[in-house]
Amino acid sequence: MTQTPSSSGREGGRSLKTRVKTARKRSLSSTLWLARQLNDPYVARAKREGLRSRAAYKLIEIDERWHFLKPGQRVVDLGAAPGGWSQVAARAVGAEAGRGRVLGIDLLEMEPLPGVEFKVMDFLEAEAPRQLMEWLGGKADVVLSDMAANATGHKxxxxxxxxxxVELAADFACxxxxxxxxxxxKVIQGGTEHELLARLKREFAVVRHVKPQASRADSAELYVLATGFRGAPGA
Structure with missing residues (x-):
């Protein structure tokens, strides 16, 4: 699947951007967010192609470049709702056809998806890793996390x-x-992730920073992809 949005948002030299008027009960920040959503080509494309969220294209792009999702794998998606990444993973590993397995975990409910098993649970609970491996029937091949902590506004x-x-997700993954x-x-550029990267380099053979084109240009988000897990100590 190509990563170039199928619509440029322009036709005949005139911008087709949708303008949103500030409603009486809507804040300026909410109005700006809504305008960005309405004019985002990835949002429109996700609707056309039946994907749960624009975030799906980030995973598609990363996997097309590094090919870490393979048929038959067992995949865990942390913070899965609304399901964009689980949806992509299910297609990539063949879960829709009964080959691989994709297990989504979230504190929020999620509408069913073909090839995706979903559990409402907190991955930070002490019993979560054991419980998950029981559900999967063994260890996972891939752990995904597109989670982000609730913003406070203080950078x-x-x-x-x-x-x-992310560090907690890495603990769980290991x-x-x-x-x-x-x-x-998902991580955020900011200079304090060096300890996380050093830790991942001890645990995995290869660690990469990835900035997919589907990430908004004004966003500081990027992704860390760690492959070749060396195995838990004593395993």
Whole structure:
């Protein structure tokens, strides 16, 4: 699937951008967010192609470049709702045809998806790794995390919270991944992720920073892709 949006948003030299008027009960920030959504080509494309979210294209692009999702794999998607990444993973590993398995985990309910098993649970619970491996019937081949901590509006605080969440996701991944497995997670550029990267380089053979084109140009988000899990100590 090509990563270039199928619509440029322009026709005959005139911009087709949708303008949103500020409603009496809508804040300026909400109006700006809504305008960005309405004019985002990836949002429109996701609707046309039946994908749950624009975030699906980030995973599609990363996998097309690095090919870490393979038929028959067992995949865990942390913070899965609304399901864009689970949807892409299910297609990539063949879960829709009964080959691989995709298990989505979230605190929020999620509408059913073909080839995706979903559990409402907190991955931070002590029993979560054991329970997940019981559901999967073994260890996972891939752990995905497109989670982001709730924003406070304070840039440094938000960055630290996101890195903390990624570190917890990495802890979980290292408990449930099979040797040779992969971990993909959202991080934020900001200079405090060096300890996380150093830790991942000890645990995985290859660690890469990835900035997919589907990430908004004004966003500081990027992704860390760690492949070739070395295996849990003593395993």
């Amino acid at each position: 440094k605080t938000d960055h630290l919270r996101i890195i903390g969440l 408990e449930v991944l099979a040797e040779g497995g992969s971990f993909l997670a």
